[in-house]
Ligand SMILES: C[C@@](CO)(OP(=O)(O)O)[C@H](O)COP(=O)(O)OP(=O)(O)OC[C@H]1O[C@@H](n2ccc(N)nc2=O)[C@H](O)[C@@H]1O
């Protein structure tokens with residue numbers, strides 16, 4: 001039995017995002033393309049023989065019980081009736097409210113890890129259904145392959161994409177997803193399109209105009225990126241990104257960039273799943 005291991009909890013990008021309607025419950029129907037990055041947080045998990053769930057350190061501004069890691073662990077413990085517990089150490093590098101899915105990724109990594117640590121036998125579909133209760137973005141991180149997504153982001157069709165190098169700018173502002181989705185000026189009537197990998201190159205993000213109007217720092221970052229190519233917003237922001245010819249090209253741009261950011265490579269298989277495959281290989 002594996003009793004301690006570490007897993008990556010990667011960022012995602014929305015390579016395009018269309019909002020095609022609003023449901024009765026207030027959630028929006030989307031069409032988006034998700035790709036993972038080889039950049040993100042790391043979580044260390046250690047098995048406990050009591051039922052306690054410990055997480056450290058706490059995140060500034062996020063009460064312990066609201067942390068999606070704690071919520072995910074408690075949810076799985078309750079659903080499975082498992083009597084074990086866990087110590088979790090979080091190494092956070094992803095900015096919060098950046099549209100790169102850090103909280104959802106942390107929740108998904110926790111569900112995937114505890115399924116192994118507690119020797120449970122949930123399928124990915126079952127874990128994704130549990131994860132959806134925590135956030136619309138959790139299922140993509142559970143499924144772990146780049147995808148075309150519809151519904152609220154949980155109806156996933158795997159998609160092979162070029163594993164492009166990206167420059168990601170992280171403007172110094174935290175954006176609430178709820179704030180953007182409740183804005184009266186948000187475009188929410190885009191015509192649905194058919195699954196098209198070509199959208200990954202040219203697709204737009206329907207949140208862009210509202211986000212730029214509310215957050216000038218995002219507008220500034222996009223203007224800067226667009227000197228060099230087709231800069232885009234991910235999710236509801238605040239991060240913006242540019243597909244580059246190579247990692248070196250992305251690093252050269254980061255070097256002259258007046259804003260904070262990072263360089264990463266797109267991944268069609270989530271780094272969490274890549275690491276889990278190694279853990280199960282080494283333990284068998
Ligand atoms: C917009 C996207 C695109 O990937 O990413 P982010 O910018 O948050 O990373 C996601 O759909 C976000 O997913 P997630 O961050 O898990 O959202 P949730 O916690 O479920 O929802 C936060 C709030 O956003 C609104 N919301 C979210 C998703 C959706 N399809 N329609 C919505 O209207 C709802 O008002 C909800 O109360």
Ligand SMILES: Nc1ncnc2c1ncn2[C@@H]1O[C@H](COP(=O)(O)OP(=O)(O)O)[C@@H](O)[C@H]1O
Pocket residue numbers: 059061062066067068069095096097098099100101102103104105106107174175177235237238
């Ligand atoms: N483990 C966590 N990591 C990040 N954010 C979390 C976490 N748990 C709860 N949150 C809350 O979720 C919000 C959204 O976080 P995040 O997923 O990083 O951004 P986004 O939805 O913009 O991609 C944060 O602002 C924070 O209040």
